Amino acid sequence: MNRNRNVNKQNGHLKPGQKPSDLRGKNAPPYMEKDTLLGKEKSFMVEKMIAGGGFGQVYRARNLDTGEEVAVKVERAGTNDSQRMILESKVLDEMLGIKHFPIVYYIGPHSTYNFIVMQMLGKNLGDIRKLLPTKRISIHSAVRIGIQIVEALSLLHGKGWLHRDLKPTNCCLGLDEKRKTVYLVDFGMSRKFRNDDGSHRDSRHYCGFRGTTRYCSYRMHDRREQGPVDDLWCLYYSMAELIEGYLPWRDVESVDEMAQMKKILKHKMIFPSMPSRFASFDRNLRRLRQTSSPDYVKFQNILASCIKFVDNNAEFEWDVLGV
Numbered sequence: 001m002n003r004n005r006n007v008n009k010q011n012g013h014l015k016p017g018q019k020p021s022d023l024r025g026k027n028a029p030p031y032m033e034k035d036t037l038l039g040k041e042k043s044f045m046v047e048k049m050i051a052g053g054g055f056g057q058v059y060r061a062r063n064l065d066t067g068e069e070v071a072v073k074v075e076r077a078g079t080n081d082s083q084r085m086i087l088e089s090k091v092l093d094e095m096l097g098i099k100h101f102p103i104v105y106y107i108g109p110h111s112t113y114n115f116i117v118m119q120m121l122g123k124n125l126g127d128i129r130k131l132l133p134t135k136r137i138s139i140h141s142a143v144r145i146g147i148q149i150v151e152a153l154s155l156l157h158g159k160g161w162l163h164r165d166l167k168p169t170n171c172c173l174g175l176d177e178k179r180k181t182v183y184l185v186d187f188g189m190s191r192k193f194r195n196d197d198g199s200h201r202d203s204r205h206y207c208g209f210r211g212t213t214r215y216c217s218y219r220m221h222d223r224r225e226q227g228p229v230d231d232l233w234c235l236y237y238s239m240a241e242l243i244e245g246y247l248p249w250r251d252v253e254s255v256d257e258m259a260q261m262k263k264i265l266k267h268k269m270i271f272p273s274m275p276s277r278f279a280s281f282d283r284n285l286r287r288l289r290q291t292s293s294p295d296y297v298k299f300q301n302i303l304a305s306c307i308k309f310v311d312n313n314a315e316f317e318w319d320v321l322g323v
Ligand SMILES: Nc1ncnc2c1ncn2[C@@H]1O[C@H](COP(=O)(O)OP(=O)(O)O)[C@@H](O)[C@H]1O
Pocket: 050, 051, 052, 053, 054, 055, 056, 057, 058, 071, 073, 102, 118, 119, 120, 121, 122, 123, 124, 169, 170, 172, 185, 186, 187, 188
């Protein structure tokens, strides 16, 4: 039932002159046509692409049984990328029903694609920041969000998983009554760091890079095995970008120079607007080893100490401004 079938759409097939690499990333054509029906009972109808350009594409769709809006993340099957989606569905399945993680409704293949139908969320923090007139999130909002992300990480780590690509665009706000709740998305780079008996997996001496250089820890620059501490470093740098509007290495092209800056830059250079009390976040992170279990509550308390009062009922400025 493809009412709006556009015969010019390639839907993942190569056009003359296109390279296979053009089928992903921002050059990729839409993988799914409008009105495509997904699921065993064909209960989800694709409406519109809402994000694309990374590894997958995300669509708004509708559950035809309930009328509810849902999100569908789609990736091409049979490629290296498809492993990401298998991993992502595994993580989301283990986090099902847990605060800060989108609910998964259905996981399945469709023609040459794999997809996950999940709870529809609102905008990601990277987009929200850019839409604000100041291009910065207020300290109060950033502290509230930071506290929630520490909670989300403690829940994820509690199940033995690392995110390994935490950054503003991988954190979304919920919709409507969930608009004050932060959700983590994008588990395509996740990795189990604990065995089923709770022990730490043996660490490798050298690992392929996983993550995004701008937000990663100096340990990740050195290709060291990641641990819970590295997700917290990603949060720390993400918060700096949200609060200050930029990171000190935004114009630095050399990855080695960026790593060096992360090793030596004082807290004040990264967070000129934050009270100096926040420096203990940095100090405490530096004390943690790859296998350390962070004291999540301590990190939340450091965040809370930076503002007079954490008002979790207040509306966020982007909701007030309607951006
Ligand atoms: N459940 C969702 N509801 C609404 N938007 C989402 C949802 N999941 C992801 N997105 C949006 O799509 C973007 C890309 O999704 P993501 O899972 O991060 O894939 P990628 O691997 O392409 O980065 C995110 O930055 C977010 O803005």
